[in-house]
Every structure is written in C-alpha cells, then in structure tokens.
Amino acid sequence: MRRLTTTIAAAGAVLAIAGAGSMIRAQQPASRASSAAPAGQADLILSNGKIITVDERFTIAQAVAIRGDRVLAVGTNQEITRLAGPTTRRIDLGGKAVTPGLIDNHMHLLRAGNTWLKELRFDGVESRKQAIEMMRARAKTEGPGGWVFNIGGWAHQQFADDPKPFTRDELDRIAPDNPVALQESYYQVFLNSRALEAFGIKAGAPDPGDFVKGSIKRDAAGKPTGVIMGDIAATRPVAAKLPKVPPDQLEASSLALVKDMNRAGLTTFGVAGCNADVLEIFQKWKAQGHLNVRVFCIGGASAGSPEQVERSLPQIAQMKLYQGDEFIDNVVFGESVYTPLHDPMFALRSDPKPEQLALWRRMAMEIAKAGLPLHVHAELHNTIDGFLDQIDAVNKEYPIKNLRWALAHVNQINAPQIERMKKLGMYAAVHPWAVINGGIMHEGFGDGAFDMPPLATIQNSGINWGFGSDGTAANQTLPFTTLYFAVTGKMPGGMKVIRQTISREDALIAHTRKNAFLVFQEDSLGAIQPGKLADLVVLDRDYLTIPADQIKDIRPVMTMIGGRIAYDNGSFSSTR
Ligand SMILES: [Zn+2]
Numbered sequence: 001m002r003r004l005t006t007t008i009a010a011a012g013a014v015l016a017i018a019g020a021g022s023m024i025r026a027q028q029p030a031s032r033a034s035s036a037a038p039a040g041q042a043d044l045i046l047s048n049g050k051i052i053t054v055d056e057r058f059t060i061a062q063a064v065a066i067r068g069d070r071v072l073a074v075g076t077n078q079e080i081t082r083l084a085g086p087t088t089r090r091i092d093l094g095g096k097a098v099t100p101g102l103i104d105n106h107m108h109l110l111r112a113g114n115t116w117l118k119e120l121r122f123d124g125v126e127s128r129k130q131a132i133e134m135m136r137a138r139a140k141t142e143g144p145g146g147w148v149f150n151i152g153g154w155a156h157q158q159f160a161d162d163p164k165p166f167t168r169d170e171l172d173r174i175a176p177d178n179p180v181a182l183q184e185s186y187y188q189v190f191l192n193s194r195a196l197e198a199f200g201i202k203a204g205a206p207d208p209g210d211f212v213k214g215s216i217k218r219d220a221a222g223k224p225t226g227v228i229m230g231d232i233a234a235t236r237p238v239a240a241k242l243p244k245v246p247p248d249q250l251e252a253s254s255l256a257l258v259k260d261m262n263r264a265g266l267t268t269f270g271v272a273g274c275n276a277d278v279l280e281i282f283q284k285w286k287a288q289g290h291l292n293v294r295v296f297c298i299g300g301a302s303a304g305s306p307e308q309v310e311r312s313l314p315q316i317a318q319m320k321l322y323q324g325d326e327f328i329d330n331v332v333f334g335e336s337v338y339t340p341l342h343d344p345m346f347a348l349r350s351d352p353k354p355e356q357l358a359l360w361r362r363m364a365m366e367i368a369k370a371g372l373p374l375h376v377h378a379e380l381h382n383t384i385d386g387f388l389d390q391i392d393a394v395n396k397e398y399p400i401k402n403l404r405w406a407l408a409h410v411n412q413i414n415a416p417q418i419e420r421m422k423k424l425g426m427y428a429a430v431h432p433w434a435v436i437n438g439g440i441m442h443e444g445f446g447d448g449a450f451d452m453p454p455l456a457t458i459q460n461s462g463i464n465w466g467f468g469s470d471g472t473a474a475n476q477t478l479p480f481t482t483l484y485f486a487v488t489g490k491m492p493g494g495m496k497v498i499r500q501t502i503s504r505e506d507a508l509i510a511h512t513r514k515n516a517f518l519v520f521q522e523d524s525l526g527a528i529q530p531g532k533l534a535d536l537v538v539l540d541r542d543y544l545t546i547p548a549d550q551i552k553d554i555r556p557v558m559t560m561i562g563g564r565i566a567y568d569n570g571s572f573s574s575t576r
Helices: 077-081 128-142 168-174 193-198 231-241 247-263 276-287 306-318 354-369 381-397 415-424 434-451 455-461 479-488 504-511 513-518 548-553
Strands: 044-047 050-052 063-067 070-075 089-092 097-100 102-107 148-151 180-184 188-191 216-218 224-229 266-272 294-298 328-335 374-378 406-409 427-430 465-467 536-539 556-561 564-568
Touching: 044 077, 063 077, 070 077, 097 102, 102 465, 102 504, 102 513, 128 148, 128 168, 168 180, 168 188, 168 193, 168 224, 180 193, 180 231, 188 231, 193 224, 224 231, 247 266, 247 276, 247 556, 247 564, 266 328, 266 513, 266 556, 276 294, 276 328, 306 354, 328 406, 354 374, 354 381, 374 381, 381 415, 415 427, 415 455, 427 455, 427 513, 434 479, 465 479, 465 504, 465 513, 479 504, 479 548, 504 513
Parallel strands: 044 089, 050 097, 102 266, 148 180, 266 294, 294 328, 328 374, 374 406, 406 427, 427 465
Antiparallel strands: 044 063, 063 070, 097 536, 180 188, 188 224, 216 224, 536 556, 556 564
C-alpha cells in the first residue's frame, strides 16, 4: 500500500523556492535512468519557452533541465543554462508553451489495440464533408469488400456543416463496394447495404438471433434502414462482428494507437480492463526501453449474479496491487463491482433494488476489508445514492478514508452527493460523456443535460477530481478537445451542451496533476517539477492565452515521456 500515503516527499521532490532566484532545482537528482552527463549536469535542456509547470503554485517558467528520466530543474533561461555541460543536448522552444504530459484517468486503451489499425476514427473531426472524404479514401485503400468502420468515439452532432445521422443510401453512395459500419458512441450504428448483407439482415426475413431484439430498425415496409440502436447492449454485438486485427498485427495496431495518443499529448492512462494479450506487448516494449505510455490498470473480479459474488469474494481478498513500476502497474479495483448495477450509458434513470445493493455491499465490504482502492462506474442519480448508502455502511466497519475510493463517470452527480463523498474521503473520476454525446443527452434529459456533468459544482466543492475520457468507444480521446469542452461548454463542432464551465487552469490541473493522484502516481507525475518524471508536451500555441474556441485546435509538436521524445512533428532539432 506504499502509494496510498499522501506524502509528496519523495527524495529530491520537495523544493523551497529560494528568495534570491526563481529556479526550482532538485536537491538530489533522483534520476534512475542512466545519464550521460556528469553529476549535477543536465542531459537535455529545453529553453526559451513558456513552461506551464502545473505545480501547486501554477508556476510559469522559461526553461527546464532534464537528467535521465527526470526533471532536474525548472527556472529562467539563465538559471537553467548553468546546468549545461559539454554533453548536454539543447532544444530552443522558440517561445512555445509546454505542459505536463496529459493523463487520462479512465480509458479502455488496451482493448482499442484490437481494432485501432483498422478503425476509421472520427475523433475531433468537425466536418461531415471531411468524414465522407475519409470514408472514400479508406474504401479505396481497403479495396472492394474491405470493411470501412469505426467503433465509437464520435457522434453526428459534431459535424458543424451538416449534423445529421448517416443513412443507408448515403453510405451506399459513398462506398458502394465496401461494407460500412459507423458506431456513434454506444448509441447507434449506421450500416450500408453491404454491411446489412454481411450480417444477414434482410427485408422479409426475421432478425438474426445474435442481435438484441428490437435493435434492428426497419421502415414501414419492413426494409432495414441500416440503423442498429439500443445503447451498449445493442451496439456491442455489432462491434463484435467487425474485423479485429490478426494476431500478428496486434503489436503494429497497438503501436499505432500509442503513437496517436502521444500525438494528442497523452502520456499516462488509467486503463479500464488491462487485456492480457495486449498488456504482454506493452510489457515487452517496456523491457526494450521504448514504451511510450504509462499504463495503470483498473481491474478486478466483478460479479454478475449472487453465485458469482460468492466466487469473487476470495479473489478480492487475494488481489495484489502495486507490484509494478512507473510504466505499468495494477492500482485499483474496478470499474464494475456488481454488474447488474452498472448503469447503461443512455439510461435516463436507474432503479437499484435493495437485494442488488446488498450484493454490491458484500463485495464493497470485502474490497474495503482487503484495504483496496476502488474506482467504480456510477453515472445516474439513484445509483450514486445507492452506492453512497452502501459505502456509508462499509465505512462504519472498515474505514475507507485512506483507500482512495472514487466514483467514476458521475455525469448526473449533484451537490449533496459530492458533499457525502467528501465526508467519506472519496474522489471523483469525471468522464464527461457530453463531449461527443451532448446532443444525444439533450434529447434524453432535456435541459437537465446542461448540468451533466456539473463541472463548476464539482470544482467549487473542493473535492479531489480529475478528467478521463472513457474512450475509445463511449467518447473521443483527444485531451485538448476535453479541455475545450470544459472551458467553453461546447462539443466539437461548437454546439453548447453544458452550462457549468471551469477555468482553463482548473481544467488543465484536472487533466494532469489531479489525475496523477487518481492513478496513484502523484509523487512522480502530473507536474513539471524537479524530481518528477520528465513527461511533457510542447504545444503549437499557448493553451492559456489563445481564444477559448481554439483550445481544441491545439496540436502538440513534441511529446516527451521520461525525458525521451515519444513524438515530434519535426519542428525541433536539438544541438549540443
Ligand atoms: Zn464505465
């Protein structure tokens, strides 16, 4: 349980800001990676920039010195230059802004590797015209008969030029020779005629048995419209039929995924469900010294029936966390406990039954007894109340105060519930589904959707909270799109979907430093600070000063993980 203490006093990480100068320097360079430079000297210096450190004082600096995999010092150009030796590499940032590597506290990262190379992703695409061009191009490279598909991460409301659903005829015209399946979040899937044919969905014939009853939409004459609709339950069986990459391409697909994440500025993830086959690949990359994301697994023995609850209890008691390191580790039980209480994504209300909550409590009791942290899917008002009632009861027997229990997603949370969580010493993993689902949520919840999530209420409550996307299906994955949403209340495409916005500083803190806490790495990650790991992102424009509507357009030009360049767009060259 070493990381459950709240001390931030790792060796070399605590610095006083000296009165004479502003430079913040590690007292003992804490680098564990081999370093070429003599003691006290930097391996790499980034200077002439705007370093948004996101430390506790939100310090802005000019330059940063890196030694091995850690930050050696942060300060003015002059101060940092003094740390250069004959072997120090230098990068002139040319005035560009730098932030810590972005952390997503809840993403289904490893699962996405199974399809990423084949998926045509629409994350952040704001034009239908562009989406159509992308489909045409993909149909061409796939050739006749090849699938053109994606599994979530977008919704048609993001297309500013023409925000309407795709029709079967339209998709037939775009790709007449290819099956097309476009999954809009977990809400619905748009199929063309070739895809319907591939799935055996026909006019005048009953629905194939492996689709959820009623999910295949037909017109008055019984002709399938191409729409499959009905939340996760209806879309999952469709996704399961789409081609996965063959086993010999799983590594290439996962590598493409990691590159896309680095390109977006992401360096660390809380990973919901660490699939063993993909994790093995990540372990291999780590051993070879080129793993470019940090993976903190959210996993555990969830149960779907009373019998499974009995079976999961001894597994909970045996569960071991924190056997890994700063690249890969298991850190928290989640994201489901008793799955009948797992809120469907587009349900408008929930009705948890006392006997279900009793089973949930049995498991939660065991989790607390084992001293484990918890990160649990909790979305709707009644579910959150039900869980908090159980946690109150658990807390009386096994206090959870220092166990970092978090409710995850929490789009429908309200102020009294946040207060209850604070009293219990809990945290909020906020996953704003409205970033792409805002339009859909407004159809379901009406004006109530304007407070889903209630970001300002959460921020002003003082609860410790951080951002996750819950991608790659439920949501898009680009952190600067999430930050744009948090600051403007708008979806990509510009539709205003929430009214409780927060400051850019608070939004960035929630996507970096606060998230370091939520992935149990606050000693090492989340800020550009001496002693912390040198994970940082150089931006093409200044997040703090550009017009808010442009935050989504920020493109990282360089992403660094542990002092290594994981991604760059070629605009920097280093010199000695
Ligand atoms: Zn979830």
